[in-house]
Amino acid sequence: MYLNGKVAFVTGAAQGIGRAMVEELLHKGAAVILVDLNRIAGEQCKASLDEEFGSHRTLFIQCDVTDEKQLKAAFQKTMEHFGNLDILVNNAGVNNEKDWEKTIEVNLISVIRGTYIGLELMNVKNGGRGGVIINISSLAGLTPAAYQPVYCASKHGVIGFTRSIAALASIGNYGVRINTVCPAFVDTPLLESIEKEENMGEFYKYKDNIKDMMKSFGVLDPSLIAKGLIDLIEDDSFNGAVMKITTSRGIHFEEYAAHQKTKV
């Protein structure tokens, strides 16, 4: 997909990986809807981007992605404001083993719901013009995470759902490609949650173990994740891809047997 002039919807856009993705999309000429629960951070993010890219290139929408009504309204506002939707990045995520139901709601249920809403709008069979959906998982979606079992489950779910809906989109000729990105540790405010009992709950006593993992595996810059996102959007050969990003091997892909691969 050629990004110039396209319209992208990014959740969790106000900081971290989401903000890095927004900046890359803007540099490539796309217009971007910034969707985030945090109104202050979202408005500050937009104000900063306006200085570099102009105010017409972005729209901030305060939205809790776990609230179906708010999420649908954000998509509706996008269509009214920009007239179309070409790219959807379901990025918003939390790390909370104490309120683990919230983790499942944000990291998995909202990704599924956002994907379905985005597909409804982009599907050429519905009068859409096609597009690309990227769901953000984690390397914890491919490996066990002893100290984050529910976060791990949510990210495994994102991969299973994404590969499955990508296969359906191919079979149904929807004109929409759906892929997932699995980063290792990335230098964002999310990492601060490891130090908080209200996030880690019973696993708080293992916080130094996780920090040792981070020391061992290294911590990625969000800009590398944004680069991986752009690769998946621009290269039309990717559908059902599971992109991995680590300090040891950079951007690479999980390999599956031929019968488990998804056609474009």
Ligand SMILES: NC(=O)C1=CN([C@@H]2O[C@H](COP(=O)(O)OP(=O)(O)OC[C@H]3O[C@@H](n4cnc5c(N)ncnc54)[C@H](O)[C@@H]3O)[C@@H](O)[C@H]2O)C=CC1
């Ligand atoms: N930081 C890391 O080490 C890694 C992060 N990831 C994933 O990348 C994604 C982005 O994470 P980071 O940028 O690191 O986190 P972050 O905490 O820096 O940013 C997440 C953003 O999502 C927003 N958000 C949270 N709940 C929301 C909700 N209910 N509705 C709308 N917005 C909401 C927050 O306000 C925040 O702006 C997440 O899905 C995370 O699981 C994956 C692998 C590694």
Ligand SMILES: CC/C=C\C[C@H](O)/C=C/C=C\C=C\C=C\C(=O)[C@@H](O)C/C=C\CCC(=O)O
């Ligand atoms: C608060 C932060 C919460 C989660 C951050 C992130 O989502 C979770 C990451 C969990 C595990 C990360 C493991 C990272 C491992 C490595 O980077 C290397 O050991 C590579 C390991 C496997 C790579 C396999 C491959 O490259 O094919």
